Amino acid sequence: MAMKMINQAHIRRGRIRSFTSYCGGLPSPAAANNPLAYKFSWNPAGAIRTGCNPATYRFHGETVHVNGDDLYDSATRFRIPDLPAFALECLPNRNSLVYGDLYGIGEEASTIFRGTLRYEGFSEIMETLARIGLFDFEPHPILKDGKRPTFGTFLLELLEIKSEYFDGTMMGEKDITERIVTLGLCKERGTAIQTAKTIIFLGLHEQTEIPVSCHSSFDVTCLRMEERLAYSGTEQDMVLLHHEVEVDFPDGQPTEKHRATLLEFGRTKNEKTTTAMALTVGIPAAIGALLLLENKIKTRGVLRPLEPEVYVPALDILQAYGFKLLEKFE
Template sequence: MQLKKHLVTASYVDNAMSMMDEKAKNAGITILGEMGLDPGIDHMMAMKMINQAHLKKGKIKSFTSYCGGIPSPAAANNPLAYKFSWYPAGAIRAGQNPATYKSQGETVHVNGNDLYDSAVKFRIPDLPAFALECLPNRFSEIMATLARIGLFNDETHPLLQHENRPTFRNFLCELLKFHTNGMDEAPVGEKLITERIVELGHCKERGVAVKAAKTILFLGLNEQTEIPVSCQSAFAVICHRMEERLTYSDTEQDMVLLHHEVEVEFPDSKQTEHHSVTLLEFGKAKNGKMTSAMALTVGVPAAIGALLLLVNKIKTRGVLRPIVPEVYIPALDIVQAYGIKLMEKAE
């Protein structure tokens, strides 16, 4: 503020930032937030669709938005069909946040502990090859099972406080309540883990229990390897293993998928239209180096925001979000000119 320089960020405009609005105006600068993917392109696409409907005197009957950073099909080669392009602990904690949304005119609240259980299957009609799972406002039935086993508990675990470090296998047996006597040599394999998950009531469907068991084995949680001293909780243990086993190789592509659906009602003609827009972007390899789709779709909008300020296309001062035409119209044009395609459809 003292330097009187504009600021562009992909972060949310929170209350603390909003309170800087008057100071930014007095300093003659613009603080442009939410210029990434989500938030960012999602807001801009939404406002474009909504404002276009309003210009035609339409009424928004429903608005649904989906967004995720996931592996490309070729890279989804593990039981979770997921990999981390950022810190696993942050991603898992985000999946334990409470969510609130509106459906059929009613406000729905989902407790953070129930978020994984609220996942629903979803397919985009124009992209039928993608079998997706969606969570309200924030991954899956497998993750819900792992959570019930206790693998996301971040409290210090007594077994992990011992100077003599337990093995991953010992710790898994503890969580699954296996009697350790006689278990030292017994194979802890997929069948045994599956049966135990079902017996303990962690999962009602055997098919999901099998997937959870496969995930546990893939992460090496049954291995006779000592758990590092840095891991003092079950949460730290699984994050450690996920960092090792669920990361992208140098040649693997990630993928970003953003999809909006808007139902517009036109009172005059009593007709209803269904509008959708989809962004599908893959990581790109250039000169032997992979740039992730997440980096592209977060970084490009931020750069566009800076460009629009540099050429004085954004004249409004204060704290801004990209939900005004002054920002989202030129920004979306440049996003597409850069090669990030937005597939629009109206029925």
């Protein structure tokens, strides 16, 4: 879809001023029913690690580098004009400049940005959880062989609270909130409250013994997220993809802004749900195989879907299959 937009602009002698692309695999609004407004359709460990990746992009001619430790802090509020009901935020996604070269716009575009979408508030909570120490990869002394601590005892350790203060009872939401505020782990009290709600939802305060398979804070958090942030059999996920391309034209013609949006939900048939993630990843791959089998692609070798002979029929088949691509020009 991105290559189609860029090629159409180039055919009209346009010059790409800005290319921005946003994508997210999210719960549908009905399934975003936890404080984090997120669920995992794949291994939480992989998803959490992506929050530690550095990012690079270009903005108004300047190259911006974001350290992995600062990624959640770099999230910005984001809205899609044609989907105003979605309260979203965006995090930069790894090295966007690679796509400038792939799309042939590296020398002309002053802005090249690819971002990951989440519901608004996600990054503040994740950053606060990280500051508590819940994403630390190193083995934790309290989780060494021997008597296993409970989740609640481990949380007290991370929050630097003496265990006798609670003496086997669970910390409540208010207790956790106040401790987060006292330690200065987030900027806003509202974030501390939402983080405490997330900790409670995940059961990280419970007096249940931590399994021996957990050796680090990261292991503990992943275990709880895998248990508590999974989709039920009837819940739908959602894939949201949004491209924006600003194009300058010669001879004093006005700058145009092209937008393209794909919104796909998981599909349920015979009481079995196929995730939107599976559909949007699997079906394009199947279409590519079909085009090869039918000899619709004449070019030989390893190809990306960046040439019209690939993406034009592929997009047509996708829409025939029920994927709705909304395109607008301003």
